[in-house]
Amino acid sequence: MKPTIKIIAKQAGVSTATVSLVMNERPGVSAETRELVKTTITELNYHPKRSASQLARKQTGNIGFIIWEDHFSEIEMFYSQCFLGIELASRDSDYYILLTTVKLDFNTSTDLPRFLKYGDVDGVVLAGRVPHNLVNMLEKRKIPFVLLDYDIPGKLHNKVLIDNYSGGYTAVQKLAEKGRKNIAYIGGSADHPSIKERYRAYTTAIKDLKLNVDDTNLDLVYQTEPEITREIGTEGINALLAKNIPMDAVFCANDTLAIGVIQELKRQKYEVPQDIAVMGFDDIYAARFHTPPLTTIHVPKMDLGKEAYKLLVETINNPEQRPQTRVIGVDCICRETT
Amino acid sequence: MKPTIKIIAKQAGVSTATVSLVMNERPGVSAETRELVKTTITELNYHPKRSASQLARKQTGNIGFIIWEDHFSEIEMFYSQCFLGIELASRDSDYYILLTTVKLDFNTSTDLPRFLKYGDVDGVVLAGRVPHNLVNMLEKRKIPFVLLDYDIPGKLHNKVLIDNYSGGYTAVQKLAEKGRKNIAYIGGSADHPSIKERYRAYTTAIKDLKLNVDDTNLDLVYQTEPEITREIGTEGINALLAKNIPMDAVFCANDTLAIGVIQELKRQKYEVPQDIAVMGFDDIYAARFHTPPLTTIHVPKMDLGKEAYKLLVETINNPEQRPQTRVIGVDCICRETT
DNA sequence: AAAGTTTATTAAATCGGTTTAAAGATATTT
DNA sequence: AAATATCTTTAAACCGATTTAATAAACTTT
Numbered sequence: 001m002k003p004t005i006k007i008i009a010k011q012a013g014v015s016t017a018t019v020s021l022v023m024n025e026r027p028g029v030s031a032e033t034r035e036l037v038k039t040t041i042t043e044l045n046y047h048p049k050r051s052a053s054q055l056a057r058k059q060t061g062n063i064g065f066i067i068w069e070d071h072f073s074e075i076e077m078f079y080s081q082c083f084l085g086i087e088l089a090s091r092d093s094d095y096y097i098l099l100t101t102v103k104l105d106f107n108t109s110t111d112l113p114r115f116l117k118y119g120d121v122d123g124v125v126l127a128g129r130v131p132h133n134l135v136n137m138l139e140k141r142k143i144p145f146v147l148l149d150y151d152i153p154g155k156l157h158n159k160v161l162i163d164n165y166s167g168g169y170t171a172v173q174k175l176a177e178k179g180r181k182n183i184a185y186i187g188g189s190a191d192h193p194s195i196k197e198r199y200r201a202y203t204t205a206i207k208d209l210k211l212n213v214d215d216t217n218l219d220l221v222y223q224t225e226p227e228i229t230r231e232i233g234t235e236g237i238n239a240l241l242a243k244n245i246p247m248d249a250v251f252c253a254n255d256t257l258a259i260g261v262i263q264e265l266k267r268q269k270y271e272v273p274q275d276i277a278v279m280g281f282d283d284i285y286a287a288r289f290h291t292p293p294l295t296t297i298h299v300p301k302m303d304l305g306k307e308a309y310k311l312l313v314e315t316i317n318n319p320e321q322r323p324q325t326r327v328i329g330v331d332c333i334c335r336e337t338t
Numbered sequence: 339m340k341p342t343i344k345i346i347a348k349q350a351g352v353s354t355a356t357v358s359l360v361m362n363e364r365p366g367v368s369a370e371t372r373e374l375v376k377t378t379i380t381e382l383n384y385h386p387k388r389s390a391s392q393l394a395r396k397q398t399g400n401i402g403f404i405i406w407e408d409h410f411s412e413i414e415m416f417y418s419q420c421f422l423g424i425e426l427a428s429r430d431s432d433y434y435i436l437l438t439t440v441k442l443d444f445n446t447s448t449d450l451p452r453f454l455k456y457g458d459v460d461g462v463v464l465a466g467r468v469p470h471n472l473v474n475m476l477e478k479r480k481i482p483f484v485l486l487d488y489d490i491p492g493k494l495h496n497k498v499l500i501d502n503y504s505g506g507y508t509a510v511q512k513l514a515e516k517g518r519k520n521i522a523y524i525g526g527s528a529d530h531p532s533i534k535e536r537y538r539a540y541t542t543a544i545k546d547l548k549l550n551v552d553d554t555n556l557d558l559v560y561q562t563e564p565e566i567t568r569e570i571g572t573e574g575i576n577a578l579l580a581k582n583i584p585m586d587a588v589f590c591a592n593d594t595l596a597i598g599v600i601q602e603l604k605r606q607k608y609e610v611p612q613d614i615a616v617m618g619f620d621d622i623y624a625a626r627f628h629t630p631p632l633t634t635i636h637v638p639k640m641d642l643g644k645e646a647y648k649l650l651v652e653t654i655n656n657p658e659q660r661p662q663t664r665v666i667g668v669d670c671i672c673r674e675t676t
Numbered sequence: 677a678a679a680g681t682t683t684a685t686t687a688a689a690t691c692g693g694t695t696t697a698a699a700g701a702t703a704t705t706t
Numbered sequence: 707a708a709a710t711a712t713c714t715t716t717a718a719a720c721c722g723a724t725t726t727a728a729t730a731a732a733c734t735t736t
Binding site: 677678679680681682683684685686687688689690691692693694695696697698699700701702703704705706 | 707708709710711712713714715716717718719720721722723724725726727728729730731732733734735736
Binding site for chain 2: 002047049050051052054055060062072073077080081083084087091096097098099100101114115117118119120229230231234263285289291
């Protein structure tokens, strides 16, 4: 039988109250007693039962992680890595992470994740694009939450963002450093805040660095609405090539696009990077193992998760704290496509 | 304030015991009382508190999902999909799934997942290749568990497997139906039980169907130990081409390899499928969107997870049940590489 | 040395369910 | 009609922690 707090108390010759105080590192216990209790705890290998302490504390000890179904299944591991960062960070705390997916066309009353319906979490991390009505609902119900790599413009929320702007700027800068003069941009999901920022950085950098002088109309840009896939990359590069404007580099809004672009360029016998350099964004797993290995803006996904976790826990412990925005820096990893 | 069982009892004019009996669908309550209690429960939107019922029931209400770190991060979503199947299946039960990763060189005493160390799960699903000492430990501690897509030869465990053999056989059969006579095999991770089975099916089918007659030494095989990557595919196809044996099709032990193979074939100006047909295995997300779309053996990953979940819950509820093996069927999805 | 503080300790209530055992009500047998 | 069996219902114990409020002990003041 696993030991309980009573066993420990009896064994150490103190009350359960004292044991509890020691376990939770709270004052009001003499040094000797504290020591005594601690050794008994380790001797008997005692671990307090979660359900009991949760019941008494009126906490659940769980954190929810919500992600759009398609994102978890289909995009190349980006958010899974964020999840892993959270899971890792949670390991030296008392929280467990409950992962669930939602559909984007989701109905607050019928599709609500179980752990929200039954109040089984103390807070929630929302990864990537999530239903706005879900966010509103959390706000209304005053459930602590953090947006991870997502932003609802005009709303003040806790959020952890990638430094998309500086990443985009660096990307263009690096290409310029390598001597590229006519740098194109290919982006999908133009409505996603992150992608918007990357594009904004691109245009600014182009101007600042006085690039694309042959192209006064900023015509080296291909953007579409749909989700980002390799096919959009293929489509995009073809559209740009068709314009017959000088172009010696492409900055892609993410790696998946970039891989699609390179594939198509290779098919059409362009040499990468000799003829056209390609820069991605995200540094997904495939980027490193691509042939040739993709130069890209590295996003520390685990760190994103870690930071979201930290921010959430702070918010849980301090509900009155004003919503915060934390920005995670990125850097360029030069591989062989530039 | 959220209603408690007491509130419900008072509201319905019965005891908490009765409410509990009704909630858990247990006998000993008259039809009218049952009805009355049920309506009060829905009226007040009552949900029993997990921690309280867990404490009383001496259960945790959690199921652990353990996966090798590298598998979760790097292999193309295979096990993430299995996880999703489990998560989905768990939704209409009372279990929550706790996902964690372990390193393969893992030490039972220092690296034990938290939920095992503290006894916070009622059972565990182990996905893919996992440390054997972990399995032994679960066995010793009599914690219910199910292996998902893994098998420790010579040991009797609960496990859910892919029908690798029939999948492999079908693969060869389909290629033969398309008129292919010299079918090669490329496989990595030769020590993985699943891969072994696929290879066994290949050799048997080749014999049964009297293929590869030009090659009496079964020399159209490339196998290596390391993890499966696209690069191994490239390596493999080159090794086979170098042999200069007639070859009009390649069956790859999984899709990742297959994609590597196709990439290399294209680079070397072979036409797929005209010159060489390529068949994969797994039907990963990328297979569908590959150019050309990959013909492959579809593995219903969500169903794998679902079945593992069902089996685990059965085992939890009936610990004396003998270990079971459940095999999940597969089928060939013909796309454009054959 | 008595009174007042401060510190250490614990008895007992509490969290919100489940379950056992006993009582109460009904139905059945003799 | 009394005795027995069956079905409903519930009081109270229990699960294993936390926390409050009271007590006991040690330390300061005057």
